[in-house]
Amino acid sequence: MPALDQRDNPLIDHLEGLARRQDRAVLALLRKTFQVEHALDGLAVVLPFVTRDSRWRDRAEDDALLVSALFALHPESGSMSLPAALRVVASTSDSGSVELRFRALLSASRQDLGEHLRHAVTLVASHGLAIDWRDLHAAIRYWDHPSDRTRREWARDFWGSAGNGEAAENPA
Numbered sequence: 001m002p003a004l005d006q007r008d009n010p011l012i013d014h015l016e017g018l019a020r021r022q023d024r025a026v027l028a029l030l031r032k033t034f035q036v037e038h039a040l041d042g043l044a045v046v047l048p049f050v051t052r053d054s055r056w057r058d059r060a061e062d063d064a065l066l067v068s069a070l071f072a073l074h075p076e077s078g079s080m081s082l083p084a085a086l087r088v089v090a091s092t093s094d095s096g097s098v099e100l101r102f103r104a105l106l107s108a109s110r111q112d113l114g115e116h117l118r119h120a121v122t123l124v125a126s127h128g129l130a131i132d133w134r135d136l137h138a139a140i141r142y143w144d145h146p147s148d149r150t151r152r153e154w155a156r157d158f159w160g161s162a163g164n165g166e167a168a169e170n171p172a
Contacts, residue, residue, distance in 0.1 A: 011049035011064055012071075012133045019075035030072035033065050034118060042068055060141075066114050067137040070121045078130025082120060082139070083157035085129040090158075098123070102158050106151055110144045 018026050026045060032038040046064035050057065080088075083102065090098035101123070105116040117140075124131060139150045 009134045009137060011046060011068070012077075012137060014045075014049060015068060015071045015075070015133065016077050019071075019077070027072040027075060030068045033069045034114070039065070063137065063140045066117070067133065067140055069114075070117055070136070071133055073118065074121050074125035074131065076125075076130040077133055079132050080129060081132055081135045081154070081157045082117075082124065083154040085124040085127075085131055086120060087158050088129060089123060089127050092127070099158075106154060106158075113140070113143055 030042045030045060033040070033042040042065050043061065046061065046068050050060045050064050053060070086098055086102050090102070101116075101119065105113075105120055108116040117136075121131065139154065142150045
């Protein structure tokens with residue numbers, strides 16, 4: 001898997017700029033891309049930020065559209081990964097529904113990923129938690145990589161120790 005400096009992400013920089021300027025029209029356009037009949041409307045916004053590698057271009061465009069639509073649902077940036085935010089939500093809930101939702105997300109196919117992410121982002125937004133959008137974009141880009149690296153990292157963020165790595169030092 002190629003190294004990805006997820007901090008250097010012009011698309012996310014642009015989306016955060018839209019949020020700072022409170023550009024509601026563009027954010028509404030991006031939210032509409034969840035509707036099948038408007039799925040490609042957001043290309044006008046994201047295409048300037050998609051790498052022109054012809055081999056993976058459609059995939060990169062789809063990834064950019066998905067992360068942009070998700071951002072438009074909850075345009076608040078933070079340093080917490082989506083699974084870490086879901087862990088916080090789960091810790092405040094008495095039911096196991098958040099964990100069930102996370103399990104479904106973790107096992108989602110690439111084709112169903114958008115729907116699962118939409119529900120997860122909406123849940124996190126309802127609790128006022130900001131998301132690391134650069135991290136989420138990288139996760140989407142590598143979701144179905146054969147190494148399962150993204151899914152394993154997400155599992156660690158959700159079920160792993162919230163501390164400083166004690167579990168790794170003291171295996172059971």
